Amino acid sequence: MDTVVCDVGGVIIRFDTGVAQQIEARHDLDSGSLLAAALKSPPGRQAMAGEMTHEDWKQAMTGLVGESAIDEWLAYHGELDAEVVALLKKSRGAGARVVLLSNATARLHDDLAFHGLSDLADRVFCSAEMGLVKPNPRCFREAAQRAGFALERALYADDTASWVEAGVRLGMTGHLFSTAKALRDTLESTGLVS
Structure with a gap:
């Protein structure tokens, strides 16, 4: 992973x-x-x-x-989950690639910038820019191809069950997001953070 x-x-x-x-x-x-x-x-x-x-x-x-x-x-840019951000930074700092994949309008980049997260990930994929939306398998495959990772070596965290299931069908390890603690446990069990 x-x-x-x-x-x-x-x-x-x-x-x-x-x-x-x-x-x-x-x-x-x-x-x-x-x-x-x-x-x-x-x-x-x-x-x-x-x-x-x-x-x-x-x-x-x-x-x-x-x-x-x-x-x-x-004008509302949402509420940041600082624990999730810290986990992603820790994972990236340990050598893992971090990729954001979101069904969103181009406003996604404004939201990330508002929260100071423009450099949180190695790559950011916005469905509006890709012309593909989750759970379309092509969305996952194109993100993998463009970011240079293998689906079977990736953990996919999302709060929508059907989208996690779509990633799992393609060989990804799925995590249905509920809390930062549960995500931390999954990242630890897959060796993506220690």
Whole structure:
């Protein structure tokens, strides 16, 4: 095992649904409508697949939830899990390759920069830039090919079970993320940190 492949949203950076609910309340939006529009709507899926620019996505979201609500959401960069970041740094410091693989719009780089994480990983793969989204097997294979690692020598940590299962089917060792402690235990058991 020589590579850690890690999701970003829900693992390294958590987006508090309570913040979305507060924005919805301030803008008289239905509960749950902001995240549904941003992530689950056709424009949200298109933006994550690279079929729509971030600017076009923002315009589409403005039409769904209003410009001030989407601007407020975009000003929120989530909450950093410092323990996960420390584990990834420790693993990288011990010689492992660290690769981030995220279903996200191009905003991913802004979120990483906001938290001072632009150099956390050897490579960062954003689905919008790849034109491929997890759990598509091609997404994992292309990340491996471009970053120069073998899938069967990689640990894949994600908070979405079906995406972990997709990686496991390709030969990766899977870790369904729940806590930094559980991730640490998996990294230790695979020799990626000591």
